[in-house]
Amino acid sequence: MRRSGLYLHLSLAALSLTLAPGRARAQLDRADVEAVSQPSAPGSSASGVATAGTTPPSTSAPAGATTPTTTSAPAPSTGPAAATSRDGVDARPEPTGAQPAPGPATSPYPRPTPPAPATISTTSPPPPPEGTPSPEGPAHPARVRWGLDAGITLGAAGTFFILEAWVTPQLPADAPPSMPTLSSPDDKAVGHFRPNAALASDVFLYSSMAAPLIYHGIEAGLRKDKPFGLRYGTDVMIYAETLALNLLITEILKNAIGRPRPLVYVDPDAVDADVREKLLEEQASADSLKSFPSGHASTSFAAAVGGSMLLTLKLARRRPGALAAAWVLSLGAASTAGALRVVAGKHFTSDVIAGAILGSAIGVVVPLAHWRGTLEGAPRRRRRATMQVAPAMSETTRGLVVTGRF
Structure with missing residues (x-):
């Protein structure tokens, strides 16, 4: 039962x-x-x-009679x-002993677990350490348009040589004019002629012009993460363009102004015999009327400032010590070349000052005209807003949590 x-x-x-x-x-x-x-x-x-295969006993059936069996389909x-x-x-085995009282009915299906809070972050990656090389960046912080810049350089240099070879000989070589009234410090440049000082000024001029080619080549060779040919070629192109424009502008001003050199006012009898012939030769040449501005000063300062500006774009954040040394040595050599022109009797002091200003201006403008706008090696220190969004879930609360820095 x-x-x-x-x-x-x-x-x-x-x-x-x-x-x-x-x-x-x-x-x-x-x-x-x-x-x-x-x-x-x-x-x-x-x-x-009744389950299949079971026969309920009957008490009223006579002995020997067959007991009917009722069989039903088994329940699913x-x-x-x-x-x-x-x-x-x-x-199943029979339960033995007292069974514990049944607890509350529980669902056989697992209770869904709420998803983990999702976080959305717009925080930018930290900037690279200062001075870290960037192989993916451009080969040079200045940009060169090779066809245009080469055309400007060749055109300026060609025009300069035409003026020097054709226009200068056409200038009148009259008798020395009377010496004008000079104010200080120009009056210190009159009364002497020193060819040795002129030769020394040439040495400093050519040294100033060659120095940027040397130290830019060394710098490009040390940068293993940048292609040497493209990096050094960019330096040479911008530097050559700077010098060519400076030579052209200086030559145009010399021929247009026509200021006599200080040596024109020197008495040949007041100098030593070994330099008298040299003095007379220069006084008779058309070049004696091309004193303003000083070509040695303008070219020396264009080379010094232009080369140092290119170096500044590359080393301002990576090698400030080497950059400072390049500026000091370059400007020192250019200043020495200009001062020796006054000592030699080739220029007035105002000629040298004007030439230094002109060359420095060109040395700054031309490299900056090619600059991409970013100093090489400078980390990007842009402050960006950061924000985090996450769902807030509890037994009684549903919502979002927004945190950020602005």
């Missing part, structure tokens, strides 16, 4: 499984617990459904609660 009651509960659970699929698993588990914890009372009879069973053996006997 106890088993009959158990089969009845299991059959009802299977029937409810077909009628209510959404609640079938919970009801089946509850029916199983009730059947195990509450055994059937003695004397109760099975009714309604799902899960371990309705498991039966092949002979129709419950295959």
Whole structure:
């Protein structure tokens, strides 16, 4: 009888499984617990459904008579609660001892876990350490348009040589004019002629012109992360363009102004005999009327400032000590070349000052005209806003949390 009651509960659970699929698993588990914890009372009879392979006993049938057997289709069973053996006997072991009281029914499906908070960050990556080489950057902080810049350089240089070779000989070489009234410091340049000082000024001039080619070549060779040919070629092109423009502008001003040199006012009898012939030769030449501005001063300062400006674009943030040394040595050599022109009697002091200003201006303007706008090696220190967005989830709260720095 106890088993009959158990089969009845299991059959009802299977029937409810077909009628209510959404609640079938919970009801089946509850029916199983009730059947195990509450055994059937003695004397109760099975009714309604009989399992296959079982024959209820009959007390009224005569001896020797065949007892009819009622067989029904087995009820659909799902899960371990309705498991039966092949002979129709419950295959589960009998419960022994007192069973614990059934707890509250729980869903067999796992409770969904809320997703982890998602974080959205717009924080930019930290800048690279100062001085870190950037192989992905341009080969040079200055940009060169090779066709245009080469045309400007060749055109300026060609025009300069035409003026020097054709226009200068056409200038009048008249008798020395009377010496004008000079103010200080120009009056200190009159009355002497020193060819040796002129030769020394030539040495400093050519040294000033060659120095940028040397130290830019060394710098380009030391940069293993940049192509040497493109980097050094850019330096040479911009530097040559600077010198060519300076020579052309200086030559135009010399021919247009026509100021006599200080040596024109020197008495040949007041100088030594070994330099008298040289003095007379220069006084008679057309070049004696091309004193303003000083070509040695303008060219020396154009080379010094132009070369140092190119070096500044490359070393301002990486090698400030080497950059400072280049500026000091270059300007020192250019100043020495200009001062020796005054000592030699070739120029007035105002000629040298004007030439230094002109050459320095060209030495600054031309490299900056090619500059890309960023010093090489300078870290980008742009302050960017940062923001983080995350969902705020709790038992009673749903929302978003936004944090940031602006």
